[in-house]
Amino acid sequence: MGLSWQQGPLSAGAIGHFLTPHPLPERLLxxxxxxxxxxxxxxxxxxxxxxxxxxxxxxxxxxxxxxxxxxxxxxxxxxxxxxxxxxxxxxxxxxxxxxxxxxxxxxxxxxxxxxxxxxxxxxxxxxxxxxxxxxxxxxxxxxxxxxxxxHRIDIRDTSRLLEVRLGSAVIARSEHPVVLFESGFAPRWYVPRADIDERRLRPVEGQTFCPYKGVCDYYDIGDVRRAAWSYRDAYREADRIDGLVSFEPDKAEVWLDGERLYLEPGQTVVPHGADRGLDVGEVTRR
Incomplete structure (x- = not known):
């Protein structure tokens, strides 16, 4: 997410590398x-x-x-x-x-x-x-x-087939999901609610906050905690995913065109810096 953290080019977990003949310093500011x-x-x-x-x-x-x-x-x-x-x-x-x-x-x-x-x-x-x-x-x-x-977010429509399963149950099946590309992250796939068996989604307490997308709600699926999430009031810049649902591929089976997706390394979001953290309280504080 951005230049220096998550998997950005100046982060410790960068997924790319600089094409230089000699190694760069371990830390670049x-x-x-x-x-x-x-x-x-x-x-x-x-x-x-x-x-x-x-x-x-x-x-x-x-x-x-x-x-x-x-x-x-x-x-x-x-x-x-x-x-x-x-x-x-x-x-x-x-x-x-x-x-x-x-x-x-x-x-x-x-x-x-x-x-x-x-x-x-x-x-x-x-x-x-x-x-x-x-x-x-x-x-x-x-x-x-x-x-x-x-930091950049691009949201694209697609006609690829996305299925979400938990055991033998089909939780979602969509021929028109939306894919969100965000700096430092692997693509995230969002599904319209009309293509989801919403009876399977159980809202849970606790929200998180993204400074680029807004406040995020979470859902349990069966006994699997926080297996899905949604931005119910997404910021203007990301309003194409407003109300859509995305599923965590390490908690449910997410299949794209018949190929199973897995959570890529380095994708867990962790607040950084001793001076702050990101939480919903910041959205409402005066």
Whole structure:
């Protein structure tokens, strides 16, 4: 999913490789100008507002936005005595973020002893995503993490035959499923509900959140837990899968044109980064 995690080209589990005569370093970090106006809000105060954000991609993490100090509310950052060390970028100073009567400890950080090759991050500050009330691009709130310009979703109609079975029971059979291609993931096949025996699907508690597709509901099939999922109110960019159901090929038998599909290695979604996780609560927090 994106440039530096899941199975992206800079991740530890990359499915491709760079065509170079010599091995690349074990870890590659990539920083670039975001080229979007980005803002951060805390306690009804805009504490950051910049058109010069630098986006840092590092292996195994979501992209992180770094704001130049000149574009921050100078009163919002209170230095702490906490200093840690980043394995690639050196000493890291931490700050309490304060606005009005609220404060959040260790909610911002910056690198204070950068190596020469990373000088583009000098004098820039990042904010822990979940410690803030919200982040925006222009006037539109963004959820989950800073937008990864290398993440892409393509949704295509197909006339291939898809069947889902559990034991001797046919759970779904469709001659017009929809396939979703998402950066860093194997194709995911979605089935219209008219082609599903919905009596077999039992909704379960607990949802997850994708910053690109929306809130995801899950279903048990018989005794198999969370064998299927659906985005019942998918985001506009992914609305072609709204209400459709996808099935986990390691929990049910998923057959495409007579060939059984299996879960590919590296496809399990795991939140990355000590400063955040992705959950449904973020969608509803103020």
């Amino acid at each position: 990539f920083a670039e100008r975001l080229r979007r106006r980005m803002r951060a809000r805390f306690n009804d105060t805009w504490i950051a507002d910049s058109e010069d954000v630098a986006l840092l991609h590092e292996p195994g993490r979501y992209p992180v936005a770094y704001f130049p100090r000149a574009d921050l509310d100078a009163q919002a950052l209170v230095a702490s005595d906490k200093v840690t060390r980043h394995r690639d970028l050196g000493a890291t100073a931490w700050y309490t973020v304060r606005a009005g009567d609220r404060s959040a400890e260790r909610a911002a950080w910056e690198f204070t002893a950068l190596p020469d090759h990373a000088a583009g991050l000098q004098g820039r500050t990042a904010f822990a995503w979940r410690a803030m009330d919200a982040f925006y691009e222009e006037d539109e709130r963004i959820l989950g993490h800073a937008a990864d310009p290398y």
